Amino acid sequence: FTYCKTLQVAKNVKLPASVIGCNCKGSCENSRICSCAKLNGSDFPYVRRDGGRLIEAKDVVFECGPNCGCGPDCINRTSQKGLMYRLEVFRTPKKGWAVRSWDFIPAGAPICEYTGVLMRTEDVDNDSESDNNYIFDIDCLQTIRGLGGRESRPLMLARFGLVIAFHNPWLQIVANSVYNSLLDFWKLCQSKLAHPPRRLGDVSIPTVHNSDRPDDQRSESVPEFCIDAGSMGNIARFINHSCEPNLFVQCILSSHHDVKLARIVLFAADNIPPLQELSYDYAYTLDSVCGPDGKVKKMLCYCGAADCRSRLF
Numbered sequence: 001f002t003y004c005k006t007l008q009v010a011k012n013v014k015l016p017a018s019v020i021g022c023n024c025k026g027s028c029e030n031s032r033i034c035s036c037a038k039l040n041g042s043d044f045p046y047v048r049r050d051g052g053r054l055i056e057a058k059d060v061v062f063e064c065g066p067n068c069g070c071g072p073d074c075i076n077r078t079s080q081k082g083l084m085y086r087l088e089v090f091r092t093p094k095k096g097w098a099v100r101s102w103d104f105i106p107a108g109a110p111i112c113e114y115t116g117v118l119m120r121t122e123d124v125d126n127d128s129e130s131d132n133n134y135i136f137d138i139d140c141l142q143t144i145r146g147l148g149g150r151e152s153r154p155l156m157l158a159r160f161g162l163v164i165a166f167h168n169p170w171l172q173i174v175a176n177s178v179y180n181s182l183l184d185f186w187k188l189c190q191s192k193l194a195h196p197p198r199r200l201g202d203v204s205i206p207t208v209h210n211s212d213r214p215d216d217q218r219s220e221s222v223p224e225f226c227i228d229a230g231s232m233g234n235i236a237r238f239i240n241h242s243c244e245p246n247l248f249v250q251c252i253l254s255s256h257h258d259v260k261l262a263r264i265v266l267f268a269a270d271n272i273p274p275l276q277e278l279s280y281d282y283a284y285t286l287d288s289v290c291g292p293d294g295k296v297k298k299m300l301c302y303c304g305a306a307d308c309r310s311r312l313f
């Protein structure tokens with residue numbers, strides 16, 4: 001396969017035009033002014049700590065994009081900054097290749113985007129005898145259904161208090177910087193207490209047996225687009241499934257707002273010690289995968305988790 005850092009788009013897929021962005025300069029700081037922050041429920045989804053950490057798993061994260069006034073260091077472009085940790089591909093006895101980090105990874109840190117060829121699901125070669133194990137269905141609508149409510153944001157009054165307290169510009173800068181650190185810390189504590197890092201099993205495609213699902217819901221949930229990392233992709237294609245994963249999938253919209261074509265980015269669900277294998281929940285519905293002969297295919301799971309579901313599909 002060919003390594004590609006960014007998503008490639010198949011010829012018959014047309015990405016929507018870029019949306020109008022925010023008018024912020026440099027880095028987006030004020031969530032009451034930044035139009036991208038407003039799309040995230042009037043707050044930034046990330047804190048600055050450790051180079052940017054997602055506060056909690058969301059339906060969709062709206063990041064700043066090509067038409068925004070801010071620059072590449074904006075906190076609201078955290079998932080666009082490339083690899084932050086030294087990742088290693090290594091061989092496992094039963095699962096083929098796998099990925100681990102040489103560095104400690106804090107919960108909420110972005111790991112990598114899932115790159116490959118963005119294509120129509122109907123164009124995936126299902127008739128081929130050779131399995132393509134590197135297809136990622138873009139199924140954010142399922143993710144959205146699986147997520148609950150949002151946290152409240154009670155700190156705005158405190159910030160206003162600081163803003164009016166200091167008329168001296170230098171004091172104002174110091175106060176804002178102290179405030180931002182405290183705010184970051186508060187947000188992380190808040191998300192940990194009220195919303196412990198959610199694992200993909202909780203936030204993404206809920207495993208619903210086909211027989212339990214009404215027909216309309218079934219047809220509705222067939223994803224239109226997928227990312228094929230079989231011939232082109234990045235390190236994400238080597239990350240294995242686990243029934244008790246330490247990463248989760250986050251749908252991200254930055255240049256356009258079509259959720260069917262959202263970017264797929266993996267984030268740390270926990271603090272991850274160096275050399276622990278990275279994994280996410282592939283969240284297959286059992287008995288949902290069929291071979292070219294129409295027969296249901298089964299794949300055993302070797303994740304080793306105490307609550308392992310025994311099969312990937």
Ligand SMILES: C[S@@+](CC[C@H](N)C(=O)[O-])C[C@H]1O[C@@H](n2cnc3c(N)ncnc32)[C@H](O)[C@@H]1O
Nearest residue numbers: 095096097133134237238239240241301302303
């Ligand atoms: C996206 S690839 C992951 C990288 C793959 N291990 C490799 O060597 O290239 C997905 C494939 O890895 C294997 N795999 C991933 N997680 C597994 C698990 N928990 N148990 C068994 N096989 C797994 C399966 O063959 C699956 O189809």
